[in-house]
Amino acid sequence: MKRVFNRNCVVLSCVAAALLGSGCTLDRPTVHVDSIAALRQAIANAPATGQTIVLAPGRYRQVRQIIIHDRDRLTVTGSTDDFNDTVISGPGINDQRVRSNIVVDASKHVTIAHMTLENTAYHGVQVDHDSDNFVARNLKTWDNGxxxxxxxxxxxxxxxxxxxxxxxxxxxxxxxxxxxxxxxxxxxxxxxxxxxxxxxxxxxxxxxxxxxxxxxxxxxxxxxxxxxxxxxxxxxxxxxxxxxxxxxxxxxxxxxxxxxxxxxxxxxxxxxxxxxxxxxxxxxxxxxxxxxxxxxxxxxxxxxxxxxxxxxxxxxxxxxxxxxxxxxxxxxxxxxxxxxxxxxxxxxxxxxxxx
Incomplete structure (x- = not known):
């Protein structure tokens, strides 16, 4: 059976809510990061109640996939509403070292927003294994093979x-x-x-x-x-x-x-x-x-x-x-x-x- 969530709302910070166009005012914790390593760590440490991770503007070189596994109610977003400001770039469209920029696996209510995902061998985002209610908003996915x-x-x-x-x-x-x-x-x-x-x-x-x-x-x-x-x-x-x-x-x-x-x-x-x-x-x-x-x-x-x-x-x-x-x-x-x-x-x- 599919997992069913308690639908009680938790509050997003005002900045994150505005970026994501959310009509919900909730208190989901927000973490600011400025590197791929810090982003991976924030995903790994995300609580079961959910978290918003804000990635600072910049161009980030990616050498392996970012995997969101068994992390519900997680949001990963750039810090502005311009997807050109925050770029996660793989090694190239024909370089098999990075198949996807981001993989969402067995994770419900994941949102990815306001960034560019580019230059991978296969996908910008792959969604797999009972990852219901996924949202992509204002992304640029470019030159994913x-x-x-x-x-x-x-x-x-x-x-x-x-x-x-x-x-x-x-x-x-x-x-x-x-x-x-x-x-x-x-x-x-x-x-x-x-x-x-x-x-x-x-x-x-x-x-x-x-x-x-x-x-x-x-x-x-x-x-x-x-x-x-x-x-x-x-x-x-x-x-x-x-x-x-x-x-x-x-x-x-x-x-x-x-x-x-x-x-x-x-x-x-x-x-x-x-x-x-x-x-x-x-x-x-x-x-x-x-x-x-x-x-x-x-x-x-x-x-x-x-x-x-x-x-x-x-x-x-x-x-x-x-x-x-x-x-x-x-x-x-x-x-x-x-x-x-x-x-x-x-x-x-x-x-x-x-x-």
Whole structure:
């Protein structure tokens, strides 16, 4: 069973609360640090009731992963609201010594905010093993070889306690100076997680070096209830997806391979200049895709594609300049979409964002 917390609020310091946009006024202890070694120590010493760790402005060289393991209600934040002021930088996108800047493992209610995480072989942040209610806010994840964010679980897992649910990634900048470098490349990858919200992020250059498909944002592996809203995607292979390129059988939540996703909404996003498909739905059940702008780089590409008989849902009130396509027996209601003649690079005025 999943662990359940006493929901009595403890108070954040006024500075930390303001930085994190918290509506809760609580007394969680705050520790200020100015080195990676001090950050690791503060994480190790964090009390069970939680702690806020504020990392001073600066550029910090990282030679091994920062691991948050079995530390609930922990916040790690830069000390200003500019993610460029506090930078944790690994040895490089192809240097295997640092796979991820930060790994969150078996830790609930962890927040990481207001900093840059960059130059690792695989991920900016990896969230694993029942790390529910994770929050990323105002981060820049840049030149991480595979993805900015990776949400994973053990192979052949069963039961809610194996999965990380109800996370939030918002107002982050995610991407690459050139392309990703691993065999799979994504901006945000949610495998088997329920109830994740991906909101208000900007994703750039989510591309594979060999030109094969990469995904700016996707959920898959029998994930459910995903909300992808108000994001902007620029110059990427595939923009937003339920199902991605498919999931290996051992990674499906509870071993149920019927659908890649259940429920879920993709709404209010702007997707510009994708090299393949703007929005892709692969074995996605009971989805809604609406109020998006998808302006592709090529007229012969696909704005929105829904594929396979397991896919069923509604695609409506989108603005596109390329085709909306049902493939391989997919069942979807497609209505009230607008096709525009022009292909502006940044059609910012034509779209109503979802509140």
């Amino acid at each position: 595979e993805s900015g964010f990776k949400v994973t679980s053990p192979s052949y897992a069963r039961g809610d306690e194996s999965y990380s649910d109800d996370g939030l990634i918002e107002n982050c900048l995610i991407g690459f100076s050139g392309t990703g470098q691993r065999s799979v490349v994504e901006g945000i990858d949610i495998v088997g997680g329920n109830g994740w919200v991906i909101r208000g992020n900007r994703l750039e250059n989510i591309l594979k070096a060999n030109g094969h498909a990469a995904y700016a944002v996707f959920a898959k592996g029998n994930a459910s209830g995903t909300v992808i809203e108000n994001n902007q995607v620029f110059n990427s292979s595939v923009g937003l997806s339920f199902g991605g390129g498919g999931t290996g059988a051992k990674f499906f939540r509870d071993g149920d391979t019927t659908y890649e996703t259940r429920g879920g909404v993709i709404r209010g996003n702007r997707v510009y200049g994708t090299h393949d498909t703007g929005i892709y739905l692969n074995k996605a059940h009971d989805f809604k895709v609406h109020d998006n702008i998808v302006i592709n780089a090529r007229r012969d590409s696909t704005a929105i594609a829904v594929r396979y008989p397991q896919s069923r849902g509604r695609i409506y009130s989108n603005t596109v300049n390329a085709r909306i396509l049902r493939r391989d027996g997919a069942r979807a209601s497609i209505f009230r979409n607008e096709t525009v003649a022009e292909s502006p690079a940044h059609p910012r005025s034509a779209h109503r964002m979802i509140d």
